[in-house]
Every structure is written in C-alpha cells, then in structure tokens.
Amino acid sequence: MEFNETKNIFLQIRDWVADQILQGKIVAGEKVPSVRELAVDMEVNRNTVMRSYSLMEEEGIIENKRGIGFFVAADAKRNLLKMQKQTFLKDELPSILHQIEVLKLNSEDLQILIQTIQSNDHANQ
Known part of the structure; x- marks a missing residue:
C-alpha cells in the first residue's frame, strides 16, 4: 500500500x-x-x-x-456507510459544489454524472 x-x-x-x-x-x-x-x-x-x-x-x-x-x-457495513455518507456530505460535497459554481458547470455538463448516479440507483435496487 x-x-x-x-x-x-x-x-x-x-x-x-x-x-x-x-x-x-x-x-x-x-x-x-x-x-x-x-x-x-x-x-x-x-x-x-x-x-x-x-x-x-x-x-x-x-x-x-x-x-x-x-x-x-x-x-459494520451499515455503520461505515452512515459514517462515510455524513463525512462526504459535511467535508467533501461543499468543495465539489463550490467547484461546480466556480467552473460555471450546468446540468448539461453534469448529465453524465447524473446518469451514472441513476444507473447505480437501479443496480442497487
């Protein structure tokens, strides 16, 4: 490692x-x-x-x-998911949202990401 x-x-x-x-x-x-x-x-x-x-x-x-x-x-898995989601939402997502704003990305720019998220949602159901 x-x-x-x-x-x-x-x-x-x-x-x-x-x-x-x-x-x-x-x-x-x-x-x-x-x-x-x-x-x-x-x-x-x-x-x-x-x-x-x-x-x-x-x-x-x-x-x-x-x-x-x-x-x-x-x-363990449930606890880890909960902890890591909280950490992501608190520590990482604000920086990502800031970058989206600074780079003036729009929904068209982010469509691939949105489609990936939707694909993951369907795969996990």
Whole structure:
C-alpha cells in the first residue's frame, strides 16, 4: 500500500480495512488479518496497526474476540456507510459544489454524472 504523507498511517489503514468491508471483500463475522499479518503486509509497525484496530473497535466496525482475533462486526457495513455518507456530505460535497459554481458547470455538463448516479440507483435496487 502506498501511504499518503498528509494523513496519519493508522487512519489510512483504518480507511483501507473500511473500504474492504464496504466492497464486500471482508464480510460481517469474518476474521480480519491479525495485527502481525497486516503489519508485515503493509510494512508498518504492529503498534500502528493496533492503533487502527483500536479505533475501528471503538467505532463498532470490528470486535475483538480474545484469544481468537479481530472480526468484522455484524453491523459494520451499515455503520461505515452512515459514517462515510455524513463525512462526504459535511467535508467533501461543499468543495465539489463550490467547484461546480466556480467552473460555471450546468446540468448539461453534469448529465453524465447524473446518469451514472441513476444507473447505480437501479443496480442497487
């Protein structure tokens, strides 16, 4: 994994695991890689991975089954979707809307995006 210098590594690891859950690559009840395994795979200190896992445990994304390991929580995907939608609407969408305004984009310019969103809506139904 290529780490971004502008964001803490433990947060990037958390985001990577969250993305794996949202994409269905790791599902509810499934064991996530051990702290040691993930540290080796990502070439980071085990304490960094443990910090990521502790944060995800606090957020209700994973749960620790002592002596067995960390597992994806039953409602992890739902919680992640809710958290990430809130973050997007609060932090990212205002910047996008500002760019639309500055670039004077109109509905015709955005039609491809609108069609993509509508296609995703139909695919998810």
